[in-house]
Amino acid sequence: MENSPIFKPLLSTTHSPINAHFSKNASDFVVRENPLYEFSGSGEHLIVEIQKKDLTTAEALSILSGESGAKMRDFGYAGLKDKEGMTTQFISLPSKFEQNLNNFSHEKLKILNTTRHNNKIKIGHLKSNNFFIRLKKVLPSEATRLREVLNLIDKNGYPNYFGYQRFGKFGDNSKSGLEILEALNCGDKKVFGKYNPKLRDFLISAYQSDLFNKWLSKRVEISRFSECFNANELKEIYKFDKQTIANLKSQKQFFKLLQGEVLGHYPYGKVFLCEDLDAEVEKFVARDRTSSGLIVGAKAYESKDVAKEIEDMFFEEANNFKHLMNGSRRYAWVWIENLEYKYNEQQAQFSMSFTLQKGSYATVVLKEILGRDIFEI
The missing domain is CATH 3.30.2340.10 (TruD, insertion domain)
Incomplete structure (x- = not known):
């Protein structure tokens, strides 16, 4: 991915690369969507909170379409979520298809909650996204550097590049x-x-x-x-x-x-x-x-x-x-919000969580943190 011949923007951070292993999997990369508004609890649109892993948003909707009978154009969503990792987001579909999802079960896709609303969810109808990232093979000296650069980014902000x-x-x-x-x-x-x-x-x-x-x-x-x-x-x-x-x-x-x-x-x-x-x-x-x-x-x-x-x-x-x-x-x-981080020296793991504006990429932030392309070992 990161080895593809795309333009590589200049980082705002200038430290030497930090040694840590990142894998974009369901345990180490977790995303949770924060909706733009509270759902009313009533209306003609069924709001479904889904949790998916190793699926694109389109693939998840295709699975739900096959199960519910709703056509792809009937679904609404606020944004596309990464295929890799564990991601939670809200989708909408006409409430007449609700009964067809009562017994829904899939190894990569779960329905966490449902409610109702009077509007279809549209692109951009989200406030922010919460991220959890776990880095592995982190030595104590590198954990110290991670804390320092995280505090710097928390204070100064970062360039909002597309990922x-x-x-x-x-x-x-x-x-x-x-x-x-x-x-x-x-x-x-x-x-x-x-x-x-x-x-x-x-x-x-x-x-x-x-x-x-x-x-x-x-x-x-x-x-x-x-x-x-x-x-x-x-x-x-x-x-x-x-x-x-x-x-x-x-x-x-x-x-x-x-x-x-x-x-x-x-x-x-x-x-x-x-x-x-x-x-x-x-x-x-x-x-x-x-x-x-x-x-x-x-x-x-x-x-x-x-x-x-x-x-x-x-x-x-x-x-x-x-x-x-x-x-x-x-x-x-x-700027990032709600930054928290923790280092487990025994397991050599450094975990962090933060909230980003809609449309911002956690992988861009991670690149700033590590001072390098994120999939380099």
């Missing part, structure tokens, strides 16, 4: 997405027969995600260099004007904000342009707002000034296809 899962087993989803956009832009209708609509949209989103990761990696680089180099050296490297360099050097937090970038109220809320940089930096440090990156498309909120100049370095190539994508913004810098 490797977005880009496919062979890392070619982004390339396929670009090929689809080029074909659609030229009026080539063969692409409609080659990919079903959901797969087509997913591959296009992988292309958007790849551009986002490359842009965010540059912003992490600028933030790093702003701490390592003096003003004259920064001017030589980036050709920024004096005011931009002064703004970068004056910020004490790791991730540096830029004049004219699109910020978002945090942990949720509307986006807006950064006009009073000093005031916004204070609110960023207080975790009241954060930087947002472009998910390129026709309806995305545009940045200005130096922030736009940097975005254009990465997103300009997609301008010919903007009309084929809606576009949006994605938080660029986020």
Whole structure:
């Protein structure tokens, strides 16, 4: 997975790699979804809390479809969960199929609870995800380093990259997405027969995600260099004007904000342009707002000034296809919540748990923690 030829973004952490073994299995990688709202307990939609292991969300729904008689389009879910590991999430289906699930039994899929609600669950209808991760073969010296870097990430936050899962087993989803956009832009209708609509949209989103990761990696680089180099050296490297360099050097937090970038109220809320940089930096440090990156498309909120100049370095190539994508913004810098960790020296195991924003990847956090690709031994 991690050996595929996809772009590898720059980490915000700079420590040498930590030696620990990670296996994405049902005992060592556990995910629990937190719904966006409380379910009412009544209504025409059956809400089912499912626990799955070694199944994708689509595979789990296919099993439930075969058992209940509901069609795949009848199901609602807030997001796709990893195939590897143990994951718990909520799905919805019309309540008329409830009786067909009364005796449901499957070795890889369990129904934990059911209730009712008046709405179908839709993509994005989740608040956050809780993660549990266990690392093995951890020496005491490495456990000390893990504590230190976890405390650092807990304090500073981390770059909200898209994880490797977005880009496919062979890392070619982004390339396929670009090929689809080029074909659609030229009026080539063969692409409609080659990919079903959901797969087509997913591959296009992988292309958007790849551009986002490359842009965010540059912003992490600028933030790093702003701490390592003096003003004259920064001017030589980036050709920024004096005011931009002064703004970068004056910020004490790791991730540096830029004049004219699109910020978002945090942990949720509307986006807006950064006009009073000093005031916004204070609110960023207080975790009241954060930087947002472009998910390129026709309806995305545009940045200005130096922030736009940097975005254009990465997103300009997609301008010919903007009309084929809606576009949006994605938080660029986020924070973990509810961090806990424990080291069992006798078993040489280090366990951790934390909560992440919806759409954020625990594997991205783990990469920051270990300082390397997560499946390297």
